[in-house]
Amino acid sequence: MRTLLALLLVVLGLPAAAQQGLPPLTADNRADIARAEQHLNAIVTMKARFTQIGPRGEIAEGTFYLNRPGRLRFEYEPPAKTLVVADGLRLIYYDKELDHENQWPIAATPLAPLLAQRVDLGPGAVAVRKQAGVLRIALVDARRREDGVLTLVFSDNPLELRQWTVVDAQGLTTVIALSAVEINPQLEPDLFRPPERPNPER
Secondary structure: OHHHHHHHHHHHOOOHHHHHOOOOOOHHHHHHHHHHHHHHHOOOEEEEEEEEEOOOOOEEEEEEEEEOOOEEEEEEOOOOOEEEEEEOOEEEEEEOOOOEEEEEEHHHOOOHHHHOOOOOOHHHEEEEEEEOOEEEEEEOOHHHHHHEEEEEEEEOOOOEEEEEEEEEOOOOEEEEEEEEEEEOOOOOHHHHOOOOOOOOOO
16 A cells, blocks of 8 residues: 555655545545546547657657547557557557567556546546646556556646556556547547557467
8 A cells, every 4th residue: 555655646746644545535526536537438539649758758759549448549650669559358569670569458457447438437546636727536446456556637627638647566657648639530440450460470
């Protein structure tokens, strides 16, 4: 639990007193969570530019596609040689240079709440912070609390998803920031097919 508290201090900027324990969510917190759920459930498809900031400050950019439930694509621009696709069942990380891929069940990934048929943040929400027109909701998978924290960041009035932050169990932080967001555009199904590999036996 102490590790979880430390991660939340990082991603939410909680006061040092929070180290003694997380306060229970208030009625206002739960109202903000409900607003966020309503916003996310209205999004079936999305296209956006993304900027990724890695744990060592490395920056990558590209185009993000979402088709709920279960499908997404991070199409990285050169010099990155990476493609990330969720095909409805699996999240696939493909290294084009090495022609190598790793796969995980979507349910075992930090972005599972965003890919659900119905977005329900309540069970995983452990902290909410609203400040200066920005709403942050920290989520933890109750089955794997040691895996880290996913924080969704929204601009307020109007409420819009702007970025998310993943802090893993080692305290390493990855930020995905969205821009030029298109809500519910028509997307080609082929965007969410697993990558075609020249040497699939590898």
